[in-house]
């Protein structure tokens with residue numbers, strides 16, 4: 001159910017069936033020497049497709065540009081290939097896409113964020129879309145990770161959980177890429193790295209010791225396909241849980257008669 005491969009007729013039918021639509025919001029950002037720039041889009045789209053096996057839904061074309069990469073969570077803006085937009089541009093873009101999805105007939109929209117730095121700007125986009133009169137409800141998943149128990153974290157990170165902020169191009173993202181797009185992982189280029197200094201505050205402009213030379217913020221050498229499948233199950237389960245909780249159990253026969261609009265070619 002990738003919307004970009006659907007026709008307008010199929011989109012109209014999906015909306016009339018009451019299917020929710022998931023809008024992944026990612027980035028085009030360096031992910032070390034071993035993962036592609038599109039990692040923050042490939043992962044949430046792949047997870048939404050996995051969720052679609054259990055909860056019928058449509059996956060909208062992802063928002064491929066995210067707000068500026070920050071050195072302590074994404075390596076920063078100095079890496080070739082990192083293409084970022086301002087928070088204001090992201091807010092306007094996501095607002096416009098949400099309004100267009102509602103105009104297409106979708107009543108249940110889910111904004112699914114994967115780029116750490118986007119979080120905090122997406123609520124406003126949802127709020128503005130609603131104040132513009134979008135005929136929809138919006139589920140906002142800013143942080144895609146479930147609340148893992150200590151036992152689960154011990155299983156997923158046997159050598160210690162470093163915190164999600166440094167999980168950039170590291171164990172979780174590399175494992176998920178093994179599970180979803182193994183052909184895109186440059187296994188011979190994997191390096192472990194970290195910032196020389198990682199305080200709990202930020203400094204602008206960033207001191208050089210905040211920026212690891214490779215762009216990797218932790219230990220991708222610990223990533224495995226098996227961990228990738230565990231992460232994929234956990235994050236897609238969590239997406240299904242959020243969709244089910246807010247939009248109700250999926251129904252193939254969902255009827256939203258009277259609320260869909262005819263589209264014109």
Ligand SMILES: [Zn+2]
Pocket residue numbers: 031039040114115168169173
């Ligand atoms: Zn990433």
